[in-house]
Amino acid sequence: MSAQYVLSDLTKTYAERSVLNIADLSIQSGEILALVGPSGAGKSTLLRLLNFLEFADDGQLIFDQQVVTPDLPLAQRRRVTMVFQSPALLKRSVLGNLKYGLQLRGETASKAELLAHLDQVGLADLAQQPATKLSAGEAQRLALARALVVKPDVLLLDEPTANLDPYNVGLIEDILQKNNAARGTTVVLITHNVFQAQRIAQRTGLLVNGKLVEIAPTALFFEAPVEQATRDFVAGKLVY
Numbered sequence: 001m002s003a004q005y006v007l008s009d010l011t012k013t014y015a016e017r018s019v020l021n022i023a024d025l026s027i028q029s030g031e032i033l034a035l036v037g038p039s040g041a042g043k044s045t046l047l048r049l050l051n052f053l054e055f056a057d058d059g060q061l062i063f064d065q066q067v068v069t070p071d072l073p074l075a076q077r078r079r080v081t082m083v084f085q086s087p088a089l090l091k092r093s094v095l096g097n098l099k100y101g102l103q104l105r106g107e108t109a110s111k112a113e114l115l116a117h118l119d120q121v122g123l124a125d126l127a128q129q130p131a132t133k134l135s136a137g138e139a140q141r142l143a144l145a146r147a148l149v150v151k152p153d154v155l156l157l158d159e160p161t162a163n164l165d166p167y168n169v170g171l172i173e174d175i176l177q178k179n180n181a182a183r184g185t186t187v188v189l190i191t192h193n194v195f196q197a198q199r200i201a202q203r204t205g206l207l208v209n210g211k212l213v214e215i216a217p218t219a220l221f222f223e224a225p226v227e228q229a230t231r232d233f234v235a236g237k238l239v240y
């Protein structure tokens with residue numbers, strides 16, 4: 001596997017306070033990587049850097065063998081999409097929301113293709129409904145479809161199932177796994193749900209105070225953690 005991202009001594013500082021300081025991390029192309037850690041650990045900040053929404057103060061971020069700078073070409077930026085905890089949908093139909101993401105990029109798709117995408121997330125029957133009428137789970141599945149319709153190389157998810165019922169959590173995990181298997185999409189998933197990490201991530205990493213404490217194949221991470229902080233986290237002793 002090749003590296004999708006390589007982070008070296010990457011630091012991000014807000015108002016002179018260092019909130020992220022990653023010495024060394026490679027994210028492999030095609031892997032599902034879960035990132036866990038207490039609130040305020042810097043998880044969302046890291047995702048913003050991986051999505052080129054913000055840039056590091058120091059150190060280096062390599063994306064696909066290219067050093068990331070604020071001048072990163074649009075074509076590269078567009079290879080990464082993101083899904084947040086609460087989806088921001090437009091006051092349009094479900095189908096209209098799906099189309100919009102493509103239109104922003106000057107792309108189109110046939111209605112049949114769009115419906116096939118909606119079908120993958122179980123929303124084909126609701127295509128003409130206003131997106132504002134969707135349940136939380138349906139809305140998040142639409143957000144996921146919107147992120148996937150542009151066929152990204154990397155999908156970043158920031159606590160995507162935090163507000164959802166188990167049924168929808170299962171659907172979303174299934175969609176992520178199928179997409180990863182079918183397209184080799186690199187997935188970086190921030191989650192508070194350790195069972196979710198265990199279910200779908202090939203590797204899991206723990207962030208605490210802006211630092212990557214430990215990263216390992218998921219089974220090892222949970223069954224034989226090396227670091228004390230990871231042991232505490234796995235035992236539920238690290239306060240959120």
Ligand SMILES: Nc1ncnc2c1ncn2[C@@H]1O[C@H](COP(=O)(O)OP(=O)(O)O)[C@@H](O)[C@H]1O
Nearest residue numbers: 014015019037038039040041042043044045046
């Ligand atoms: N734009 C910002 N300005 C100042 N501080 C910020 C900003 N964004 C995040 N922070 C701070 O950075 C730290 C990490 O935040 P965040 O990445 O959101 O953590 P997490 O997602 O792990 O909960 C927190 O202490 C937060 O208050």
Ligand SMILES: [Mg+2]
Nearest residue numbers: 043044045158
């Ligand atoms: Mg966060």
